Amino acid sequence: MSPLFRFHREAAAAIAASPQAVFAFLDDHRRLTAHMEKPSLMTAGATMKIETDSQQGQAVGSLIRMNGRILGISLCVEETVSEYRPPFRKTWETRGEPRLLVIGGYRMGFELTPKASKTHLRVWIDYNLPSGIPERWLGRILGDAYANWCVTRMVRDAARAF
Incomplete structure (x- = not known):
């Protein structure tokens, strides 16, 4: 875990496909974050719209944006790809x-x-709590569960694809 982030969650699985095939599947950010575009209990029924720049999130520096609303509250996050090494590793982080x-x-x-x-897939997130007081309080209660849900869904969706 990075010293910049206080919390860490990860999930892993063996996938019956080559690293090239798994990377190609995960490299499509819409596919990777498909769980965010569907209403679920973990998102209180909210959905996020995913947008990418012309590089489609497939190059260092490429931008990915997610916007949505939950319980009337506007949500927004912008990410940038910080490491891109096909077919073995990809990392992105908030801006x-x-x-x-x-x-x-x-x-x-x-x-x-x-x-x-097979290919061993590991998906991780290193994160901090939100900076706002109500959000920080909510993050202390639900942050770990949400982070775990995200990485588990990404791994499960990849395993189901093969």
């Missing part, structure tokens, strides 16, 4: 102060390791 309810700034990524005829 500026995100407007989220249970987590604050974060660095997130995935790592792929070939293992016999």
